[in-house]
Amino acid sequence: MPSTRQLGLLYVAKAKLGIADDDYRAMLSRVAGVESAKHLSDDGFAAVMAEFERLGFVSAKPRYSHRDGFASPSQLAFIKDLWRDYRGEDDEAGFRQWLERFHHVSDARFITVAKAQAVVTALKAMARRKRAA
Known part of the structure; x- marks a missing residue:
């Protein structure tokens, strides 16, 4: 189950991209195999966020890159x-x-x-x- 913060990020991305509720639910089903964001696994959340990014969403969250020897x-x-x-x-x-x-x-x-x-x-x-x- 995603955290409250993760759910908020999903709703912000949905709103910024102007996705209708029906389209959003269809995307959840297609990408993560769930009917509601509350039922997303960690992998499902990552898949939905990847889809949002593919559609043009850019998160304001700081990004860390993969560096050898450092935490991922x-x-x-x-x-x-x-x-x-x-x-x-x-x-x-x-x-x-x-x-x-x-x-x-x-x-x-x-x-x-x-x-x-x-x-x-x-x-x-x-x-x-x-x-x-």
Whole structure:
């Protein structure tokens, strides 16, 4: 199931491209095999976004490229989603401070593959402790 943020992005893309509801639902069915955006898998969401981009949608979201030795764009997106879930809001400044203080990385784009695993583990543990409290 896509996050609220992902659903919002789908609706923004649909609106910016001027796609009618019937056409949108037909596209969901054709591209991802679902009747509603709420039933999209991660792969389905990626496929729908790729279709929107093919139709001309450009996201304002910062893009990270694949670089050898560094976390992939999907890993970085996962890390940011974990942070958002932990904080309950999109707190970029807080995320950067946390990365710098505990992982000695000034920005997400500098997270190595090995460091990404440690960051994910730490964020999951923080979320687990927060839920238990």
